[in-house]
Amino acid sequence: MTKARVTVIDIAKAAGVSKSTVSLVLQGSSLVNEGTRSKVNAVMRELGYVYNRGAANLRQAGAKSKIIGVVVNDLTNSFFAELAVGVDMVVQSAGFVQFLSNTGESIDRQREVVASMREHGISGLIVSPARATDAADFKPLVAAGIPVVVVVRNLPGAKVSSIVSDNRAGMMSAVKHLAGLGHKRIAFLGGFPDTAVFDDRLAGYRSGVEAAGLDYHEELVISSAPSRAGGVEAIGKAIALGRRPTAAVCFNDAVAFGVCDGLRARRLEPGADFAVVGFDDVIEAQAAVPALTTVSVDPQGIGRRGAQMLLKQINAGKAEAETVTTAVRLVVRESCGAGKTAPAKAGKSVKSKQDAE
The missing domain is CATH 1.10.260.40 (lambda repressor-like DNA-binding domains)
Incomplete structure (x- = not known):
């Protein structure tokens, strides 16, 4: 207790x-x-x-702190480390510091750290919500006038600002690319089914399959933890299918790295024996062997944009919710088997509806 x-x-x-x-x-x-x-x-x-002298001073002076809370659901995923770097680049130049915390997908932990950050007098919060987060969890912050920006995972009904990537368009472009290379059975590997990001990326996968004139097969959608270990697990199940796939689009780069590990454990070479495409384009993607074909969402850019949105609301003295969907692009490298015919950083831009307008 x-x-x-x-x-x-x-x-x-x-x-x-x-x-x-x-x-x-x-x-x-x-x-x-x-x-x-x-x-x-x-x-x-x-x-x-x-x-807590600092908090007492804030209460006495009625002043605002220079602290930004940043709460992410999985700091072991380098995507969130890069996102935090992007946030820090902006808040540091504005004279703020960030308090970073990891929830490990625990809603209870998320509530604890958000409550603790409020006690320290944060001026605003940037959060990638844990799985199954209820929009009501952020109502007290909204009521208190504390600006909140939700990143990566959208939270309908929360009445807070959000910035997400165009998950559907990105996954659709990945499937169409693999289909263009001649693959007929393309798997969707990794991710938790109870998240909005999973739903969006799965919808993009289905649209891509349909656009390529392929049949959708439920057994080719294999969920798992969105981690390297999850990728190993998912590819194991995919390879065990009676009619195994020849390629896979992965929920994120962490899963894709795990898929490559799992393939090698079975003496299959990514890019040669099985095509792999990730999602995120973390720093390690280009340095991986083989270099990872992936949908680039620019995690540092999302962090910078999220911080700018938050500071705008803090400086305005009011939390007006706004929604931003960022464009993504497919970056073709070696892991999909097309690296020899495509430049390492060549990519197809996929504009979001908002950017197009």
Whole structure:
């Protein structure tokens, strides 16, 4: 059981003094005699009380902090590390610092860290929500006038700003590319089915299959954790099918790296024996062997854009929700088997509806 936080009232009761006397001691006031001051300080040490002077100063001055909260669902995925770097580039130049926290897909942990960040007086929050997050979780922040920008995973009904990539168009372009290389059985590997991103990317996959004149097969959609280990698991199931696929579009680059690992474990070479396409274009994608064909969403760019949106609302003094869908592009490299005929950074731009308008 979590130990209850010691309060000023607890100190006052234990020391046998008033709450205002404890407050005066904390402020270093000369109105308190040394005997009482020593007694109160001794009780605070005994009970383990820690005075949050910064928060107290903010309350007294009615000022805003220079702290931005950043909460992500999986910091082990380098996508989110790159996103955090993008956020930091913008907030640092604006004189803010970011408090970064990882939820590991736990809603309870997410609520804890958001509550803690509020106690520290954050000026705004950038969050990639944990799975199955309820839009109602962010209503208290909206009610308190704290700007919130949701990134990567949309959160319908939350009435907060959001920035997401064009998942459907990106996945559709990946499928069409593989179909153009002659693949007839293309799998969709990885991702949790209870997220909006999974739904959007799966919809893009189905549209791509249809546009290529191929049949949609339910058994070729294999969900798993959106991680490297999840990719290993998913390709294992795909290879075990009676009619195995010859190519796969992956939920993200982490899954794609795992798929490559799983193929090699079965003495199959990515790009030669089986075509692999990722989604995100993290830094490691270009340096991988073989270099990973992937849908580039520019994670640092999303971080920068999200931070700019948040600072705009902070500076305006009001949280007006806006929605941004960023364009993506297919970057063709070696893992799809077309690297010898396509430039390493050549890509097909896929504009979002918003950009087109």
